[in-house]
Amino acid sequence: MVHAKTWILKKHFEGSPTNSNFELKTVELPPLKNGEVLLEALFLTVDPYMRIAATKLKEGDVMMGQQVARVVESQNSAFPTGTIVLAHSGWTMHSISDGKALEKLPTGWPDTLPLSLALGTVGMPGLTAYFGLLEICGVKGGETVMVNAAAGAVGSVVGQIAKLKGCKVVGAAGSDEKVAYLKKIGFDVAFNYKKVESLEETLKKASPDGYDCYFDNVGGVFSNTVIRQMKKFGRIAICGAISTYNRTGELPPGPPPENMIYQQLRMEGFIVTTWQGEVREKALKDLLKWVLEGKIQYHEHITEGFENMPAAFMGMLKGENLGKAIVKA
Numbered sequence: 001m002v003h004a005k006t007w008i009l010k011k012h013f014e015g016s017p018t019n020s021n022f023e024l025k026t027v028e029l030p031p032l033k034n035g036e037v038l039l040e041a042l043f044l045t046v047d048p049y050m051r052i053a054a055t056k057l058k059e060g061d062v063m064m065g066q067q068v069a070r071v072v073e074s075q076n077s078a079f080p081t082g083t084i085v086l087a088h089s090g091w092t093m094h095s096i097s098d099g100k101a102l103e104k105l106p107t108g109w110p111d112t113l114p115l116s117l118a119l120g121t122v123g124m125p126g127l128t129a130y131f132g133l134l135e136i137c138g139v140k141g142g143e144t145v146m147v148n149a150a151a152g153a154v155g156s157v158v159g160q161i162a163k164l165k166g167c168k169v170v171g172a173a174g175s176d177e178k179v180a181y182l183k184k185i186g187f188d189v190a191f192n193y194k195k196v197e198s199l200e201e202t203l204k205k206a207s208p209d210g211y212d213c214y215f216d217n218v219g220g221v222f223s224n225t226v227i228r229q230m231k232k233f234g235r236i237a238i239c240g241a242i243s244t245y246n247r248t249g250e251l252p253p254g255p256p257p258e259n260m261i262y263q264q265l266r267m268e269g270f271i272v273t274t275w276q277g278e279v280r281e282k283a284l285k286d287l288l289k290w291v292l293e294g295k296i297q298y299h300e301h302i303t304e305g306f307e308n309m310p311a312a313f314m315g316m317l318k319g320e321n322l323g324k325a326i327v328k329a
């Protein structure tokens with residue numbers, strides 16, 4: 001009999017999550033049936049979307065999320081014991097799957113690459129950067145791209161793909177350490193948005209002619225400031241709005257209409273899961289190739305221990321992570 005340690009949503013979030021929103025439980029798993037596998041978590045991800053998605057859970061439900069897991073017992077010949085998989089098992093150390101929703105790592109994954117990258121640069125956040133920038137923004141060489149939460153899992157890949165495509169890249173992040181990292185990985189301009197006197201002036205100085213593409217991870221007031229500085233026919237990918245996720249009141253006012261109209265801007269929200277099948281496989285292959293060639297660098301903020309899942313999640317929402325926030329089980 002396997003006892004699975006599992007984090008549940010004890011109480012819905014009000015404002016910023018706290019420890020009292022979570023509870024660690026032990027769940028007894030039944031014996032495996034034919035076709036099933038038992039998974040043990042190796043790495044788990046904490047992502048901003050969980051702050052929003054948790055509103056749809058019932059109190060007492062397991063927190064949602066992907067993990068890199070190892071098959072530790074198998075009644076399914078497609079996933080023998082020892083297979084490494086990506087699973088949507090949630091915040092749990094052990095889980096049972098019938099194999100249908102399991103995904104193997106992309107082919108060509110070398111032993112030297114951390115498995116946790118499948119939750120970051122060569123996983124959902126990397127794909128978000130890839131499709132948001134290449135498909136939604138339709139970025140072209142020579143253009144100027146602005147990205148915020150730039151030192152995070154998505155933002156850091158956005159900037160590096162933009163550089164690969166021959167763009168000028170401006171990034172905003174919330175600490176000097178993050179700014180130094182952005183410069184190291186090739187951003188043309190990077191600034192600490194918490195320290196600048198005027199965001200408007202800083203953006204103007206970084207690109208006096210304005211911006212062709214804005215990859216928005218933050219939303220709110222930040223976005224309204226960037227949109228005023230978009231060039232004609234600029235494109236805006238609305239990826240996320242993390243500055244608003246812990247709000248308790250009304251949303252801040254929306255995009256400035258004069259700029260949207262007279263600059264003829266295109267602004268589009270998107271969800272990474274829109275791209276499936278071959279295009280997704282190609283994107284993962286490209287991301288893996290760029291990482292192996294050293295064209296995309298990665299950084300992970302690793303929290304040790306499954307018992308620290310809530311702390312890792314809350315820390316990520318506060319900006320403690322440089323690169324992808326990961327929990328090592």
Ligand SMILES: NC(=O)c1ccc[n+]([C@@H]2O[C@H](COP(=O)([O-])OP(=O)(O)OC[C@H]3O[C@@H](n4cnc5c(N)ncnc54)[C@H](OP(=O)(O)O)[C@@H]3O)[C@@H](O)[C@H]2O)c1
Nearest residue numbers: 048128149152153154173174217240241242243271272319
């Ligand atoms: N559309 C999709 O399919 C999709 C998929 C994945 C992610 N997303 C979105 O993409 C964004 C980034 O996600 P991620 O996984 O890459 O997370 P991340 O950037 O690795 O971590 C979140 C970061 O957000 C920043 N942040 C927190 N509060 C902020 C605030 N009030 N103002 C500005 N920045 C703030 C912090 O960095 P600083 O220190 O720089 O403040 C923090 O490190 C999120 O909005 C997420 O919801 C969307």
